[in-house]
Amino acid sequence: MQFSFDVILHNLPYMLGAARFTLLISITGIALAIVLGTFICAARIGRSRVLRVLSGLYISAFRGVPLLVQLLLFYYMLPRIGLDLPAMPAAILAVGMCSAAYVAEIQRSALQSIPSGQTEAAEALGISPFALWRRILIPQALRLGLPSLINELILLVKVSSLASVVGIGELTRVAQNITGQTYRPLEIYITAALIYFVINFTLSQLGRYAERRLALT
């Protein structure tokens, strides 16, 4: 079977249309993961014992259960308790909340690898807790955690393909459908891979740019 560019050209508009949904899930999912992950990380390392236990449970549960199962739970089980979510918010919520658990762990490890002497020195100098976080801890933690964070966000983009199980026609599902019609798996899947690559490459370049901005030198 010859490699056919016609198949790709003919189906590209449909695939790009589907990539919109992939992008929408990814971007809102990333925002949710970072915001929620930060709060969970704060609860995890904070003073309150109750919050520490709760956030530990959250991380264990969302990391321990496969995302596919989480998605099905959000979409099919929440309506049973009176929370009827449409497919798209359910997918975004599941992807974002799962990723938040991983983000929280990344931020915790970044914060904890800052030598405690710095905090002690800041306290000894009478620097306020707010300034300590804003000027000393957060800038360093951002720099230390960034590569792992980008790793996780790239995984989030790829895992958005699972949203197809709640009926969203995102990129992977549409690629499967087109393959079913055209019997051209090689061309279609390579195109899908390229579209994912463009999204993820943008993400990793943004990460590199941020890393350069935050670098020590």
Added chain:
Amino acid sequence: MEFDLFLRYGPDLLKGFGITLLCWIIGSAGGAALGFVIACLMRWSAAPVRWVLGAYIELIRGTPFMIQLFLLYYGGPYMGLVLTPVQAGITSFIVYGSPYFAEIFRSGFQAIPPGQIEAARAIGISEFTILRRIMLPQTLVLITAPLTNFVIILSKETAILSVVTVPELLFQTQTMAAETFTYVEPFLALSLFYWLLVVLTAELGRRIEIRATRHLKRAASST
């Protein structure tokens, strides 16, 4: 719930779990080793090597695992590379994981103040000793959590190997579901197996983290 189903299909599920474990452990260890080598080469080798490795990282990280697996297993024979499903699964697992591991190691290396390395060089410590005695111990503090995260993610990605007919856990579960027309029992068993893996991995990661951060704790408690 029909519990006698577990008795009948228990051996198959355990066999599948064994293959999941095999692919996961070899894949993670191989991926971590390859990732470590890449991270070291990215730091110490000439520019052309770095460009090639940079492209490798972006390309493998930017494309979905399933497509890489398809290309290796179904596309490989066109290039004379015929692999059994398990071989293809493990190989693509190692390749897929390596750039993520490389990035995690790179983030660890970068976190070490350059002054330490310059000081070590100035007093004549060899590059290998710098890596082993100065960089790795400090790196471990930062990277244990991301490494645990990623190894957990890999444990769940082994499920994708079922699409090229590797008889791993999901494959056996689906067989069980299809033959008995039950869905709750097989997938309950599947979730338990994966949860077991994740809990054990998280606990292992926690232990390593406690060991790796001993020096920080000691400094804090002595004040």
